[in-house]
């Protein structure tokens with residue numbers, strides 16, 4: 001699962017990477033850009049889009065099966 005570090009002050013986001021990498025990115029960004037201070041609004045987000053897409057795909061598949069079954073039994 002990719003993690004992304006986002007700094008609201010700089011309006012920047014790191015490339016999706018591991019959790020440890022995102023935390024290292026946060027530490028490095030604070031040091032490099034904010035002089036070791038914590039910028040307001042920074043966050044590490046967990047991107048689970050792939051999982052959501054897969055869940056939708058599975059849901060859609062079963063919806064299709066259900067619709068096919070209904071259609072076949074109505075005639």
Ligand SMILES: [Zn+2]
Nearest residue numbers: 007010033039
């Ligand atoms: Zn920043």
